[in-house]
Amino acid sequence: MSTENITFSPAEYARYNRHIIIPEFGLEAQKKLKAAKVLVIGSGGLGSPVLLYLAAAGVGTIGIVDFDVVDDSNLQRQVLFGVEEIGKPKVEAAKQRLQSLNPHLNIITYNTQLTSANALEIIKEYDVVADGTDNFPTRYLVNDACVLLNKPNVYASIFQFEGQVSVFNYTNAAGELGPNYRDLYPTPPPPGLVPSCAEGGVLGVLPGIIGSLQANEVIKVVTGIGETLSGRFFVFDALTFEVRTFNIKRNENNPVNGKNPTVTALIDYEQFCGMKAVEKTIKEISVEEFESWREAGENFQVIDVREPNEYEEVNIGALLIPLGTVAENAEKIDKHRKVVVHCKLGGRSAKAIRELEEKHGFTNLYNLKGGITAYLQKTQQTV
Known part of the structure; x- marks a missing residue:
């Protein structure tokens, strides 16, 4: 890149002064940056x-x-x-x-x-x-x-x-x-x-x-x-x-x-x-929205895709379907009402939702933002 026609205003000289005074850098290197x-x-x-x-x-x-x-x-x-x-x-x-x-x-x-x-x-x-x-x-x-x-x-x-x-x-x-x-x-x-x-x-x-x-x-x-x-x-x-x-x-x-x-x-x-550069956007629900659904008595299903040992440690009463078994248990997930899917932080549940949407045609799935960790923090419970 040519620096022949590169010039600096007084304001630029002042701004880049700490570069220009370095012996190994100098004005020429600063010109190259501008060019x-x-x-x-x-x-x-x-x-x-x-x-x-x-x-x-x-x-x-x-x-x-x-x-x-x-x-x-x-x-x-x-x-x-x-x-x-x-x-x-x-x-x-x-x-x-x-x-x-x-x-x-x-x-x-x-x-x-x-x-x-x-x-x-x-x-x-x-x-x-x-x-x-x-x-x-x-x-x-x-x-x-x-x-x-x-x-x-x-x-x-x-x-x-x-x-x-x-x-x-x-x-x-x-x-x-x-x-x-x-x-x-x-x-x-x-x-x-x-x-x-x-x-x-x-x-x-x-x-x-x-x-x-x-x-x-x-x-x-x-x-x-x-x-x-x-x-x-x-x-x-x-x-x-x-x-x-x-x-x-x-x-x-x-x-x-x-x-x-x-x-x-x-x-x-x-x-x-063998993978997408950009994953399809999935529907999400916040902990606050999740709680408002519960308080309003809305009819929805909750799925937990963590592992059994995580579920035993703490759970919110969801149906346990570990991520690795989601495809073979798709029939257990209701297609006719809202379904909230969660894991610990939200990553595995997002993956489960994408798999269910792409392979089984689900359109009613919501990812719980922040997973059970966010839920427990909001409700002041401990993991």
């Missing part, structure tokens, strides 16, 4: 710190891809948003927050799901991609699009207490191309083996740590300072504070850019991974 166009895919747990720090650092053009809306369950880790943004499209809330942080930027929003139909068209306009997605179909999609377009892909992922960071498809100063996501993971894991953050949870501070490292790698890729994580895979354990870095290499059998590539265009990544 750069960075696409951030996902504005959630990882996207929040990435966007905040890239905007603060002075990346001139930032694109944001996200089709979700802000939910109160996001605020435990998505520090880009506040309670006043609940219900708003994330890209709109993100743009407003970033412009208040740094008005000298160009923020472009894409309130849409990234798919095989639009990925190349969107990504081709940017110099660097930061992948903050949370599902395998989109990770493979982003990787393949970046490889086909020759764009560096700064990758990060989080789950529970562990975070991972790397830089894929990066060409160094010597002209050597580094590995990409498919060199590390040629094929996705079996469907259901790796739970999502919605099902398994994530420590709220972890996305801040990993997302900041991801933003750091973006800045290094853009400016050319330091050594990027290209060819290396960084793993952080928040519980033990252990850090491991693995070396990764290009694989000549890589289907996208190996010796004999078989993927020369974007494919159906949901089919490839």
Whole structure:
């Protein structure tokens, strides 16, 4: 990217002074940031710190891809948003927050799901991609699009207490191309083996740590300072504070850019991974609504999809059908009245509802938000 015509106003010089006075950084690196166009895919747990720090650092053009809306369950880790943004499209809330942080930027929003139909068209306009997605179909999609377009892909992922960071498809100063996501993971894991953050949870501070490292790698890729994580895979354990870095290499059998590539265009990544990139929205009910139904004497059924030992420890009198047996016990669930499904926190029950809706045609199921834990907290009982 050319910096020949890049200039700064007095206000920008003052803002970026702490960058410019670093001998290894200087004015030229700051110009490169202003000239750069960075696409951030996902504005959630990882996207929040990435966007905040890239905007603060002075990346001139930032694109944001996200089709979700802000939910109160996001605020435990998505520090880009506040309670006043609940219900708003994330890209709109993100743009407003970033412009208040740094008005000298160009923020472009894409309130849409990234798919095989639009990925190349969107990504081709940017110099660097930061992948903050949370599902395998989109990770493979982003990787393949970046490889086909020759764009560096700064990758990060989080789950529970562990975070991972790397830089894929990066060409160094010597002209050597580094590995990409498919060199590390040629094929996705079996469907259901790796739970999502919605099902398994994530420590709220972890996305801040990993997302900041991801933003750091973006800045290094853009400016050319330091050594990027290209060819290396960084793993952080928040519980033990252990850090491991693995070396990764290009694989000549890589289907996208190996010796004999078989993927020369974007494919159906949901089919490839055996899972959906975006789960269908399910109906939910809050603890307060659940209690109001009970108090009003409404006729509805309650299903508990936890394990028997969890049920024995504490329950609210629901019919026990463990998640693994839901399909074979579908006939026990009433199709002619409202049915509230719950687990401990809401992840397993959401999975049960999706299975029942897709395979057995249920349309009357409601997920209890926060599960039995939220119910017991609201009613001041103990687990």
